[in-house]
Ligand SMILES: O=C([O-])CC(=O)C(=O)O
């Protein structure tokens with residue numbers, strides 16, 4: 376695993392959001408399908424025609440280990456972009472997860488597989504496999520544009536996109552924010568009501 380992936384895996388998305396100013400957070404409707412999912416890696420993007428999912432297989436075939444497949448399914452909630460079979464192909468090749476503004480199916484088996492998926496929800500219907508769709512093109516998902524190679528971090532709070540080239544700067548800012556948050560918490564909660572009141576007084580006086 377690359378150093379960058381390991382470092383971002385150790386940071387909550389909330390601190391990354393604070394570091395980026397919150398401009399590249401995906402809409403909250405795109406949620407992890409299990410609370411413990413945590414992913415950090417480069418985006419392979421997919422743009423799907425409505426109700427289709429064949430191009431997801433193409434993305435799986437070209438992704439590198441550690442990549443995250445980010446799928447623009449146009450918010451379609453009637454047809455699944457993947458189920459547990461497609462997810463097991465991705466998992467078997469070392470892909471970290473899927474992020475999708477669409478739905479998946481086979482949710483019970485998917486959770487058992489423990490392959491991280493961030494999506495709008497689930498459906499019973501499979502996607503069509505007529506073809507079409509594009510891999511590694513710019514997409515927009517959850518109100519944010521994503522370029523192939525952008526860095527994606529997701530956890531129980533949501534998903535944030537870090538534009539390619541800004542990773543080191545954002546990492547530094549997020550680590551600093553995390554340290555600041557921890558110091559604030561330590562100060563305020565050090566001594567029960569007394570330190571809480573002192574903290575509130577100071578914060579409100581600012
Ligand atoms: O085949 C599909 O489109 C989705 C599916 O059920 C699977 O991946 O298991």
Ligand SMILES: [Mg+2]
Nearest residue numbers: 458459460481
């Ligand atoms: Mg299936």
